[in-house]
Amino acid sequence: MSFITKKAAIVGIHEYELRRAPGVTTQQIQMECAKGALEDAGLKKDDVDAYFTAALSPVEALVTAEYLGIRPTYIDSTCIGGPSFIAHVGHAAIAIAAGVCKVALITYGSTALSEMISIGTGGPRPAMGGPNSFELPYGQTVVGCYALAAQRHAYEFSSTDAQRAEISVATRKWASLNPHAMFRQPLTIDQVLNSKMISSPLRFLECCVISDGGGAVVVTSSERARNLRQRPVYILGWGEAMSHGTVMSQMSDFTHTVASVSGDKAFMMAGVKPEDIDVAQIYDSFTITVMLNLEGLGFCPRGESGHFVSAQRTAPGGDFPMNTDGGGLSSNHPGMRGIFLITEAVRQLRGECGARQVPNTKLALAHGTGGMLSSTATLILSNE
Amino acid sequence: MAGYLKPIPVPDKVSKTFWQGCQRHELLLQKCRDCGRFQFYPRSLCINCMSQSLEWVRSSGKGTVHTFTVTHQNVMPGFSQEVPYVFAIVELTEGVRLTTNIMGCAPAEVYIGMPVTVVFEPISPEISLPKFRPSPSAL
Numbered sequence: 001m002s003f004i005t006k007k008a009a010i011v012g013i014h015e016y017e018l019r020r021a022p023g024v025t026t027q028q029i030q031m032e033c034a035k036g037a038l039e040d041a042g043l044k045k046d047d048v049d050a051y052f053t054a055a056l057s058p059v060e061a062l063v064t065a066e067y068l069g070i071r072p073t074y075i076d077s078t079c080i081g082g083p084s085f086i087a088h089v090g091h092a093a094i095a096i097a098a099g100v101c102k103v104a105l106i107t108y109g110s111t112a113l114s115e116m117i118s119i120g121t122g123g124p125r126p127a128m129g130g131p132n133s134f135e136l137p138y139g140q141t142v143v144g145c146y147a148l149a150a151q152r153h154a155y156e157f158s159s160t161d162a163q164r165a166e167i168s169v170a171t172r173k174w175a176s177l178n179p180h181a182m183f184r185q186p187l188t189i190d191q192v193l194n195s196k197m198i199s200s201p202l203r204f205l206e207c208c209v210i211s212d213g214g215g216a217v218v219v220t221s222s223e224r225a226r227n228l229r230q231r232p233v234y235i236l237g238w239g240e241a242m243s244h245g246t247v248m249s250q251m252s253d254f255t256h257t258v259a260s261v262s263g264d265k266a267f268m269m270a271g272v273k274p275e276d277i278d279v280a281q282i283y284d285s286f287t288i289t290v291m292l293n294l295e296g297l298g299f300c301p302r303g304e305s306g307h308f309v310s311a312q313r314t315a316p317g318g319d320f321p322m323n324t325d326g327g328g329l330s331s332n333h334p335g336m337r338g339i340f341l342i343t344e345a346v347r348q349l350r351g352e353c354g355a356r357q358v359p360n361t362k363l364a365l366a367h368g369t370g371g372m373l374s375s376t377a378t379l380i381l382s383n384e
Numbered sequence: 385m386a387g388y389l390k391p392i393p394v395p396d397k398v399s400k401t402f403w404q405g406c407q408r409h410e411l412l413l414q415k416c417r418d419c420g421r422f423q424f425y426p427r428s429l430c431i432n433c434m435s436q437s438l439e440w441v442r443s444s445g446k447g448t449v450h451t452f453t454v455t456h457q458n459v460m461p462g463f464s465q466e467v468p469y470v471f472a473i474v475e476l477t478e479g480v481r482l483t484t485n486i487m488g489c490a491p492a493e494v495y496i497g498m499p500v501t502v503v504f505e506p507i508s509p510e511i512s513l514p515k516f517r518p519s520p521s522a523l
Contacts, residue, residue, distance in 0.1 A: 118459045121457045122458040122459040122460035122463065128392065128394050129394035129396065130394075132401065133393035134415045134425040134482070135393050135483050137393055137507070138471055138485050139460070139469060139471055139485070140471065140483070141458050141464070142472045144453045144458075148452065150453075151451050151453055151496065155451070167454070168407055177517055198458060199455045199471075200454040210401060229481045247425065249425070249482050253453050254473075
């Protein structure tokens with residue numbers, strides 16, 4: 001337990017419904033989401049005094065806050081890739097517990113699909129010079145970096161293509177229960193194994209979708225949360241960590257990520273254990289991302305994630321409900337998916353998930369991975 | 385070299401010695417005179433002990449494939465025409481690792497643990513890229 005534990009709560013969320021939004025800007029997506037999340041909470045725009053966002057532009061917080069018409073006095077544009085928004089919730093909880101702000105708004109918006117950005121296979125091209133001179137001349141792709149880990153995991157632990165495919169198939173089953181998911185048709189293991197090779201051993205149906213989208217989350221003190229519109233979702237624990245940037249020769253261990261570091265911090269702060277978690281939202285940019293996260297977070301021993309996900313264990317009705325909105329593999333992935341791990345965890349804790357609701361959910365985990373398996377952030381949430 | 389479309393390294397105050405070595409077909413590593421550690425890529429200080437006392441040491445140029453992937457899709461100019469190619473991490477006998485490509489064999493022949501030797505590919509008047517091919521004993 002720490003001074004942050006249960007001092008702040010998520011009181012409002014909104015997820016942009018469309019997966020393809022041609023002609024819409026990222027600021028327009030974020031404005032719609034901000035309004036949705038504030039209405040959800042029963043708060044007004046002028047209540048917001050802290051603002052968090054992440055984007056490739058370092059001054060995105062200023063640009064988007066201006067567009068939203070807010071004048072925050074606490075501003076955080078931490079960008080650690082996909083899990084940025086999970087880190088933001090942690091940072092907001094600290095700031096609220098310390099009394100330096102009262103209502104934190106976190107937003108995200110991206111039009112990756114409409115702009116036809118090939119996120120995983122070569123675009124947009126980063127600037128050369130510095131450390132990139134030792135990486136980019138060799139044809140790095142995002143998929144390729146994760147494939148380096150998948151290849152090594154198969155070598156060290158004999159994990160198989162079929163085991164990884166279990167994750168794609170199970171996640172699609174959850175997506176079939178989410179009316180907003182991008183892909184909802186059932187999928188078989190064979191379909192995954194016969195889909196196009198993108199970067200060996202990772203195939204097309206092991207890679208997340210590319211969509212447009214965005215979301216917003218509102219955080220305030222637990223005290224104030226009890227008098228707002230929704231059942232509060234308390235922030236019990238949070239952790240963040242990194243191992244390297246984008247130069248893959250600097251990743252010290254290709255089958256072990258800093259999920260263990262951010263996870264340990266979050267579990268310790270929350271005073272709970274992995275086996276206490278009722279529903280897990282775990283970043284699934286690729287199948288291997290999920291496997292390394294399951295091991296790092298302590299849901300299974302190192303090297304055993306292939307066995308852990310077998311027999312559709314993570315599917316609806318399985319004993320480890322995971323990525324219940326259909327995840328990045330089937331629902332949406334506009335580039336940095338961390339905010340959707342939070343919104344789905346909150347919906348499960350509020351009991352709003354309809355056909356995909358996991359019964360008796362009291363404790364949820366949202367865990368993101370960013371960069372090239374470089375960074376992680378972990379959040380543990382509770383409805384009591 | 386004309387019409388080379390892929391990214392070209394940009395030497396700086398620290399890394400220019402490395403790239404000059406590559407021009408002479410020498411793979412140079414930094415070694416810390418204080419703690420004895422090798423490091424790659426080149427930096428202005430030792431990342432282990434922050435010592436300023438770094439020397440350049442010629443690597444054996446030999447190592448093994450630590451992990452790799454055969455890239456079948458890359459939309460970037462220069463690479464899109466070259467798929468499938470092998471994107472790999474090589475661990476040198478000195479203990480440091482490099483991101484690189486494996487050349488001189490079919491992608492399907494590459495395996496983790498494969499012994500490899502450095503080769504230098506000229507890509508501009510100033511830059512030769514260190515890449516690796518299977519050592520004679522590997523295949």
